[in-house]
Amino acid sequence: MAKADFDVPVLKQYPEIPEIEPGIMAHSSPFKAKEQFQAPLGFPGALVDDWQEKAIDKMGDLLGRYRSLRVYLDSCVKCGSCTDKCHYYLGTHDPKNMPVGRQDLMRKVYRRYFTLAGKYFPKLVGAEDFTEEVLQDWYSYFHQCSQCRRCSVFCPYGIDTAEISMAAREIMDHIGVGQKYCNEIIGKVYKIGNNLGLPGPALADTLEGLEEDVFDDTGVEVKYPLDQEGAEVLLITPSADFFAEPHVDGLIGYGKVFHEAGVSWTLSSHASEAANFGMFIGSYENMRRVALRIREAAIKLGVKRIVFGECGHAWRVAYSFLNTLAGPWDFLDQRYPIPQHICEFTYDLIQQGRLSFDKSQNDDMVLTYHDSCNVSRASRMGDRPGGQFDIPRAIIRATCNNFYDMDEDTIRDRTFCCGGGGGLLTDDLMEIRVKGAQPRVEALNNVIQEKGVTHMAAICAICKSQFTKVLPYYGMDMDQIVSVHQLVSNALILTGQTTDEDEVEAADEAA
Amino acid sequence: MSFVSTVYAYLFYFAAFVLVAGLATKVVQYARTPAPLKIPTTPAPTTRTGVVFRLTREVVFFESLFRGNKWIWIFGWIFHFGLFLVTLRHLRYFIDPVWAPIQFIQPFGIYGGIAMVIGLAGLWARRFLVDRVRYITSLSDHLILALLVSIGLSGLAMRFLTHTDVIRVKEFFQGLYAGQVMLLPADPLLLLHLLLVAGLMIVFPYSKLLHMPGLFFSPSRNQVDNPRERRHVAGWARRLEQQQ
Numbered sequence: 001m002a003k004a005d006f007d008v009p010v011l012k013q014y015p016e017i018p019e020i021e022p023g024i025m026a027h028s029s030p031f032k033a034k035e036q037f038q039a040p041l042g043f044p045g046a047l048v049d050d051w052q053e054k055a056i057d058k059m060g061d062l063l064g065r066y067r068s069l070r071v072y073l074d075s076c077v078k079c080g081s082c083t084d085k086c087h088y089y090l091g092t093h094d095p096k097n098m099p100v101g102r103q104d105l106m107r108k109v110y111r112r113y114f115t116l117a118g119k120y121f122p123k124l125v126g127a128e129d130f131t132e133e134v135l136q137d138w139y140s141y142f143h144q145c146s147q148c149r150r151c152s153v154f155c156p157y158g159i160d161t162a163e164i165s166m167a168a169r170e171i172m173d174h175i176g177v178g179q180k181y182c183n184e185i186i187g188k189v190y191k192i193g194n195n196l197g198l199p200g201p202a203l204a205d206t207l208e209g210l211e212e213d214v215f216d217d218t219g220v221e222v223k224y225p226l227d228q229e230g231a232e233v234l235l236i237t238p239s240a241d242f243f244a245e246p247h248v249d250g251l252i253g254y255g256k257v258f259h260e261a262g263v264s265w266t267l268s269s270h271a272s273e274a275a276n277f278g279m280f281i282g283s284y285e286n287m288r289r290v291a292l293r294i295r296e297a298a299i300k301l302g303v304k305r306i307v308f309g310e311c312g313h314a315w316r317v318a319y320s321f322l323n324t325l326a327g328p329w330d331f332l333d334q335r336y337p338i339p340q341h342i343c344e345f346t347y348d349l350i351q352q353g354r355l356s357f358d359k360s361q362n363d364d365m366v367l368t369y370h371d372s373c374n375v376s377r378a379s380r381m382g383d384r385p386g387g388q389f390d391i392p393r394a395i396i397r398a399t400c401n402n403f404y405d406m407d408e409d410t411i412r413d414r415t416f417c418c419g420g421g422g423g424l425l426t427d428d429l430m431e432i433r434v435k436g437a438q439p440r441v442e443a444l445n446n447v448i449q450e451k452g453v454t455h456m457a458a459i460c461a462i463c464k465s466q467f468t469k470v471l472p473y474y475g476m477d478m479d480q481i482v483s484v485h486q487l488v489s490n491a492l493i494l495t496g497q498t499t500d501e502d503e504v505e506a507a508d509e510a511a
Numbered sequence: 512m513s514f515v516s517t518v519y520a521y522l523f524y525f526a527a528f529v530l531v532a533g534l535a536t537k538v539v540q541y542a543r544t545p546a547p548l549k550i551p552t553t554p555a556p557t558t559r560t561g562v563v564f565r566l567t568r569e570v571v572f573f574e575s576l577f578r579g580n581k582w583i584w585i586f587g588w589i590f591h592f593g594l595f596l597v598t599l600r601h602l603r604y605f606i607d608p609v610w611a612p613i614q615f616i617q618p619f620g621i622y623g624g625i626a627m628v629i630g631l632a633g634l635w636a637r638r639f640l641v642d643r644v645r646y647i648t649s650l651s652d653h654l655i656l657a658l659l660v661s662i663g664l665s666g667l668a669m670r671f672l673t674h675t676d677v678i679r680v681k682e683f684f685q686g687l688y689a690g691q692v693m694l695l696p697a698d699p700l701l702l703l704h705l706l707l708v709a710g711l712m713i714v715f716p717y718s719k720l721l722h723m724p725g726l727f728f729s730p731s732r733n734q735v736d737n738p739r740e741r742r743h744v745a746g747w748a749r750r751l752e753q754q755q
Contacts, residue, residue: 324548
């Protein structure tokens, strides 16, 4: 079990709504970005002198540019429906981690400076000046939100705390209070092309290694091409897929699927990142700049289709925003969705009967599936609403014999965040990450106890990294989290593949 | 007495003006503020018709609240539906002749009044009994509940305890249409009831009661899920494109 200098939540059989413990997470806040990480994004390097005025100006600017922000700040009636829905509240008991509690940190400032009631009767409506203490609360608690949108499902007006968190981070960035983790990473994308700062040659090396591994394993020459002009498909995948476990097993799976489909494909060293942390910091401009790299790569390589690998928030940006940010995509093949998710790609092939599987290859696992928040509540797969739930499950069922869902209240659009999304996947936020994972891990633990589940599959790079790190705090193993396309990879029978039976026969003959 | 009637006449002109102008300002503001990105909470309808159904379910049944919390849903729905019936019943003071459906609804309006107060009592109780809701409650939340409960109770009192001359009440409001100040019955309960209603009209555009227009403008509920099929670009975002 991993060592923690804080109390790891106890997993219960039935979920409990905790009593509030005000201020208990006030100490949690991420490292601040120094000037070197702020400047490339166009933000001031340290808290500006007239920060209060600048912040209010920026808030006014955003209120005029985002209907969501304006409507959400006005509409809340404090009914309480959201109060027990946030995984960070359930895991920490801090009332400022209740969605409405978090929103109110901004709403009280909004009311003070932008509403009649707040200007003249601040006490009455809970309006407050934007003081240094309030700013401190903002920095702390708006970095305890993973922008997972679970609150928006249960709000009678659809108020989405993610929109408020994004706006708050955007305002803070503009007065020089940025978060190191996100802003440093966005800088790396601008400079090198991906979040991890892997240069082209390193990528080429890794991909070559994968080709060798797959050949050793299967006897089939599956290619993992980089910067190949004229390829049909451009694959955009989170850079964690290039080396992290279990991510890389997913990448191996994508390659095998493309190989079996007979579709030429390539990765790009220029756009070697599906993730777009511009969304986390609520910066349209930065999100757009990151997204445009994909357009540039697609044009340069002359591809016809764009397919995204397994990544949650990346799929939100891809599915919901890419057309807006980097479209129009009139130069791509209009017969296919633009962009397409790798799960949609694989699912279509399964439907057409073009992939054959040996499900028994996954018999060493009993699986459950973790719906990633951004895929579930901010995107879609396939033609029908809810395809984002059914398609990954259909792939798992096609490749595995043993599959059980977790409790209904914790899956599909009611899924719990892994606890590490929204730009919180950094070691300086370990406590909130572990505590925020509690509701998900609790549901996982219950299917482990009741159904004998051994592994949880996911289609998000952040989820995979987060669980790898966090599960050990709860006494589970880090390798209990797997990629969906890892399951595909295990079970897929490649044309001309040497199977285990062949080897057994060969061994028999030799004997 | 004519002095009081004059005061109330101007009060209602003022209240009606604030309500209409204030709400119109807000609605125009919401409508003119762009929604630059597609952010419907999914699974979401893929057609406009689907969105109309989604919003109708939210408005009529409080669908999301039902999924969120059964207690708030039952009290909230009882209150709002009761208020709806009460409003329909009260239309008889403002239209002449009274339409048949409004005549039919009259007795239900009384049940609506009782339901409204019961619902409000439940919602108010939660503000004291549930620690999470107590934490997020500010003074204005109590005051609005007090206002609505007082309106409900003073109204019910006129039905069950001391009747007022409703014919003259109707004449008063009909007179306002023509700019004439007719005499209001000098019943304290009636005057209190009307004063509170005018107060409610005035605070409406400046309070959380904005959730009523807000729901229709909420991008997570009113957007069609079709970002891959149709390019969605806000005005200011398009200017960003032209700069490069």
